[in-house]
Amino acid sequence: MLDHLPDRVSIYEVSPRDGLQNEAHPIPVRGKQRLIEALIASGLKRIELTSFVSPRWVPQLADADQLCRAVTAPADVTLSALCPNAKGFERARAAGLKEIAVFMSASETHNKKNTNKSVAQSLETFEEVVPPALAAGMRVRAYVSTVWGCPYEGDIDPKAALEITQRLLGLGCYQVSLGDTIGVGTPLQTRRILELFLGQFSAETLALHLHDTRGTALANALVGLSMGIRDFDASVAGVGGCPYAPGAAGNLATEDLVYMLHGMGVETGVDLDRLIDAGKVAESVIGRRLPGKVHQAGARTLRRS
Numbered sequence: 285m286l287d288h289l290p291d292r293v294s295i296y297e298v299s300p301r302d303g304l305q306n307e308a309h310p311i312p313v314r315g316k317q318r319l320i321e322a323l324i325a326s327g328l329k330r331i332e333l334t335s336f337v338s339p340r341w342v343p344q345l346a347d348a349d350q351l352c353r354a355v356t357a358p359a360d361v362t363l364s365a366l367c368p369n370a371k372g373f374e375r376a377r378a379a380g381l382k383e384i385a386v387f388m389s390a391s392e393t394h395n396k397k398n399t400n401k402s403v404a405q406s407l408e409t410f411e412e413v414v415p416p417a418l419a420a421g422m423r424v425r426a427y428v429s430t431v432w433g434c435p436y437e438g439d440i441d442p443k444a445a446l447e448i449t450q451r452l453l454g455l456g457c458y459q460v461s462l463g464d465t466i467g468v469g470t471p472l473q474t475r476r477i478l479e480l481f482l483g484q485f486s487a488e489t490l491a492l493h494l495h496d497t498r499g500t501a502l503a504n505a506l507v508g509l510s511m512g513i514r515d516f517d518a519s520v521a522g523v524g525g526c527p528y529a530p531g532a533a534g535n536l537a538t539e540d541l542v543y544m545l546h547g548m549g550v551e552t553g554v555d556l557d558r559l560i561d562a563g564k565v566a567e568s569v570i571g572r573r574l575p576g577k578v579h580q581a582g583a584r585t586l587r588r589s
């Protein structure tokens with residue numbers, strides 16, 4: 285399984301959005317900005333800043349417009365944000381973003397709880413988002429959540445996610461990120477899901493969005509890597525979770541992913557020491573201990589004799 289590792293993978297950093305959307309205490313724009321600046325300084329090139337969702341549903345990200353105005357990034361860094369509908373897209377366009385992400389769930393119940401829509405209604409809504417965004421020169425990414433399991437419905441037939449992915453790519457999304465939203469996946473399950481998906485879609489059109497709730501995210505990422513996946517979502521210091529998915533704590537920590545990849549000779553373009561510094565900024569901004577393993581243990585220290 286480790287014989288055909290790639291030279292390089294791309295990391296899509298979600299901490300400012302997936303990380304901060306679940307925090308109980310409000311975090312000021314300046315704190316979010318400090319985190320994003322530290323992430324950029326570590327060499328990350330794709331960062332999801334926030335969500336243009338209803339402030340009543342996710343008050344933690346109600347400052348999305350203000351945050352986007354406050355952040356500046358070098359030209360080679362892509363900043364993105366979640367958009368659930370046409371209103372979200374208009375806000376993202378007004379904020380000057382070049383990329384957005386639409387999101388929905390493979391499970392009817394989670395989709396309803398998260399967006400107040402059925403799966404069919406979400407797909408209809410995205411017909412009012414994706415083509416106008418493409419026409420405005422933006423790139424559009426998509427998420428399909430609860431592919432490995434749903435907090436309300438339990439096991440989910442991966443074929444439901446497969447059909448949704450087909451529709452989202454057909455609409456013009458450049459990539460679909462498959463979500464283990466509540467971190468229940470195991471490596472064999474990941475292999476079975478990816479066998480199904482890679483039978484129909486090229487690896488470049490797929491990413492993995494893994495939560496580490498039960499400690500299996502890195503193992504699942506390794507299965508994806510060995511099967512040709514080259515795009516991984518991660519969140520510095522392992523901060524994260526979905527407010528409408530009970531128990532969805534902890535995204536795959538970016539430092540843990542980078543440590544594993546670099547240790548196997550797979551490049552990411554990220555400076556691990558500076559990423560660890562960004563994790564410390566996250567901890568100071570959020571104001572509590574964060575769960576990432578490398579965040580807590582540090583990069584390997586060698587004793588000199």
Ligand code: HMG
Nearest residue numbers: 336337338341368371372398399400427429430463465526
């Ligand atoms: P709704 O209540 O059905 O919306 O919510 P509505 O269209 O009926 O509008 C109600 C009010 O919200 C109106 O305001 C709208 O203007 C306003 P009012 O007239 O009452 O004053 N509104 C908005 N305001 C600002 N921006 C908008 C917007 N849209 C409507 N874009 C809606 C439907 C989708 C808006 C709501 O359910 C929502 O915002 N949901 C977002 C939930 C969310 O962000 N969840 C977390 C992200 S998903 C996740 O974490 C999973 C992921 O990480 C992958 C994984 O882990 O698997 C991506």
Ligand code: MG
Nearest residue numbers: 302465525526
């Ligand atoms: Mg998530």
